[in-house]
Amino acid sequence: MKLLIEQLLDMLKALSDKTRFRIFWILQKADAELCVCEIIDALDENQYNVSRHLKILKFSGLVKERKQGKFVYYSISRAGTKVYQALLDMVSSISDKQLPYDAYRLKQRLARRVNGRCVIGMH
Numbered sequence: 001m002k003l004l005i006e007q008l009l010d011m012l013k014a015l016s017d018k019t020r021f022r023i024f025w026i027l028q029k030a031d032a033e034l035c036v037c038e039i040i041d042a043l044d045e046n047q048y049n050v051s052r053h054l055k056i057l058k059f060s061g062l063v064k065e066r067k068q069g070k071f072v073y074y075s076i077s078r079a080g081t082k083v084y085q086a087l088l089d090m091v092s093s094i095s096d097k098q099l100p101y102d103a104y105r106l107k108q109r110l111a112r113r114v115n116g117r118c119v120i121g122m123h
Contacts, residue, residue, distance in 0.1 A: 007061060008083060010059075010060040010061065011060050011061060011062055011084075011087060013060070014056050014057050014059075014060035014062055015062070015087075015091070017053065017056075019043070019045065019049060019050075019053050020053045020056060020057055021091070021094075022043055022098065022099070022102055023039060023043065023050065023053055023054060023057060023063075024057060024062055024063065024076070024091060025091055025092075025094070025099060025102070026039060026042050026043065026102050026103070026106055027039075027063060027074060027075060027076050028076055028088060028091055028092060029092075029102075029103055029106065030106060030110070032075065033066065033073035033074065033075045034073065034074055034075070034106075034118075035071050035072065035073055035074075035117075035118035035120075036050060036051060036054065036072055036074065037118060037120060038106070038109050038110065038118055039054070039074065041105060041106075041109040042102050042103075042105045042106035042109055043102055043105070044101075044105060054074060058074075061077060062076065062077065063075065063076055063077055064076075064077040070120070071117070071118055071120070073118075076088070
């Protein structure tokens with residue numbers, strides 16, 4: 001499947017915001033579905049901002065969501081195209097002083113899971 005220029009530009013625009021980049025990076029780092037509250041805790045951001053940025057990432061085609069009961073799980077999408085894989089490679093190669101803290105908080109938050117799933121209310 002070939003990406004149209006507009007689709008690629010939408011993805012790049014979505015990643016041009018630092019919070020959205022961090023969300024995408026943490027989803028890639030997790031290599032699993034994350035509940036929105038896990039993303040909030042990993043990034044130490046408020047729910048409104050994270051939800052707003054997830055909506056933009058979803059609209060751009062970078063992330064997908066899956067609803068399960070009262071939970072919404074997010075993960076990266078389109079891992080099959082060469083352009084998307086190049087984008088993933090680029091994102092994983094970025095270093096920033098904030099990203100190790102995000103990764104540490106994510107690891108701490110994921111340790112609270114029960115049966116591999118988010119436990120709500122543990123922010």
